[in-house]
Amino acid sequence: MKIFRCPVSWIGLLFLVSCSFPVPSEQVQVQVERVISGNTLEVRDLSASGSALKRVRLIGIEAPDLQQNPWGNAAKQQLERLIEGQTLLLEWDIEKEDGYDRQFAYLWRDGKLVNEELIAGGYVLAAVRSPNLKYDRRFTQAQEQARIMGQGIWDFQTPLRVHPSDFRQNRP
DSSP: OOOOOSSSSHHHHHHHHHHHOOOOOOOOOOEEEEEEESSSSEEEEESSTTOOEEEEEEEEEOOOOOTSSTTTHHHHHHHHHHHOOOEEEEEEEEEOOOOTTEEEEEEETTTEEEEHHHTTTTSSSEEOOOTTTHHHOOOOOOOOHHHHHHHHGSSSOOOOOOOOHHHTTOOO
8 A cells, every 4th residue: 555645734835725715804884973083093893792992904005193274184074975974894804903092994985985985085184004905005106196197185286295194203
């Protein structure tokens, strides 16, 4: 009887194969209670009865500070317009919370990724932050298109001149 010997262990092979398939995303249906800024909102989980409000920070975007006129308010108002009166889906990535008691999530409306829509309209910047990289390629492409077209903060006449994080660091 001949024994078959494989140089790669079956467990290792199984692990490699399983890593090549996308992991199903966890999503939950929510109702937006309030938009705080161009990248932060409060939601109520519709799958849990009597659930408390949760603060959510949208993954992959950096909104201008509300004090960065007119871009901060424009980002907030556009987010309000996109999601007003809608039941939405939150989707998580690897890291689910930040250090400010907010959940990190992607926001879906009618099959469209709201995070990406804000970038494509030039209301916010794409912000690559590991380990939450699921849609970074889409976000980078949307930002490049907005920049080329001079949309919003990329407007050729009145562009956003200070990155939001630099603006917040330099404020008294």
